[in-house]
Amino acid sequence: MELREYYRLLELPHNAGVEEIKASYRRLARRYHPDVNPDNREQAHNKFIQVTEAYKYLLEYASKRQAPSQDFRQPRREEPKVRVKKQPKPSQEQKSSPPPSDLDKQVKWDSYQQLQELLKQGKFSRATTLVESLAKRFPHDAEVRQWQAIAYQRRGRQLVNEGNYDLARKFLKKALSTDPQNRSLWYEIDRDFQRIEPLL
Secondary structure, rough: OHHHHHHHHOHHHHHOOOOHHHHHHHHHHHHOHHHOOHHHHHHHHHHHHHHHHHHHHHHHOOOHHHOOOOOOOOOOOOOOOOOOOOOOOOHHHHHOOOOOHHHHHHHHHHHHHHHHHHHHHHHHHHHHHHHHHHHHOOOOOOHHHHHHHHHHHHHHHHHOOOOOOOHHHHHHHHHHHHHHHHHHHHHHHHHHHHHHHHOO
16 A cells, blocks of 8 residues: 555645644544444444554654654564564573473473464463463473463453453453563554554
């Protein structure tokens, strides 16, 4: 989508600043939020997504435009996928712990397969229970911590969709604190918080 189309979506002039972009987004997010449009939920949802995408793009664009030392012609846009990041270097505590046994590896692999299936089926409550028990068994495993954060985020998003915003916020915060280095997860959680913010 072209830059002028983003401005058109947010009903803004081409020289709009950061504050104008934020104000316009808040106004339009309220107008197009699916919960506010129960008679035309699908169309409102699509418009809400377009407005949110325009907001993110223009906010980054305007921020870079206001900082003269930066090149703002091509703002970088992150993909909204939750990617599995590389495992960090082991801490001193992890170095001293013995390597996992074959049984531990098998338990972890089986649990991962089960977790993927639960997430695919939308059983996020069971997924969080599974991954919490796995985290107790492998308290220093970075991969398990990452799976736990993803499960919390998916559960939080489900609660947002159900309109349970207070509990959703708790799960999203747990996701952030569980895996604070995962930037793509932060991006997803930011999207969830932006859906909640206009409704509170």
